[in-house]
Amino acid sequence: xxxxxxxxxxxxxxxxxxxxxxxxxxxxxxxxxxxxxxxxxxxxxxxxxxxxxxxxxxxxxxxxxxxxxxxxxxxxxxxxxxxxxxxxxxxxxxxxxxxxxxxxxxxxxxxxxxxxxxxxxxxxxxxxxx
Numbered sequence: 001x002x003x004x005x006x007x008x009x010x011x012x013x014x015x016x017x018x019x020x021x022x023x024x025x026x027x028x029x030x031x032x033x034x035x036x037x038x039x040x041x042x043x044x045x046x047x048x049x050x051x052x053x054x055x056x057x058x059x060x061x062x063x064x065x066x067x068x069x070x071x072x073x074x075x076x077x078x079x080x081x082x083x084x085x086x087x088x089x090x091x092x093x094x095x096x097x098x099x100x101x102x103x104x105x106x107x108x109x110x111x112x113x114x115x116x117x118x119x120x121x122x123x124x125x126x127x128x129x130x
Contacts, residue, residue: 004123005092008130012050015082015091018129019054026121028058031077051083056122064114068107075099078122091126095119 008015020030032055040047057077065072080093096115105111 001095002098003092003094004119004126005090006126006130008089008091010089010130012052012082012084012089015089015129016052016054019080019082019091019125022125022128023056026058026125027060028056028078028122028125031055031057049084051081054080054082056080058118061114061118065111068110068114069103069105071103071105072100072107072111074103078118080122080126091129093122093126096122 010018016033023030034053034055036051036053037047037049055077056079062073062076065076075096078093078096080091082089082091084090096119097112100108100111100115
């Protein structure tokens, strides 16, 4: 599957608070918190459900990826979406292993190993946040 998505009974704010803590434990920081609902409403468009995209990064892992192949930087930073769909809060992300798999490059094996590690750690963060 291209993505990993789970559901929770927590509110969007509760999930983001838990995610922030869990990401920090894995040395990931939140670089940007993009509130799509607010942005659309600001532009005069109705959008009823909360939808937040977090851009997260672990500087050590980013350096490793960029040192292997600059094109892999197109996938940085990692994105995590927290949103409400039909009354249910969801947390999801594109799988780094699938993103890396879209690019043919000499450093594929090394990048896949990094992507697998990052994916496992991010999934653990998501799972601990529900």
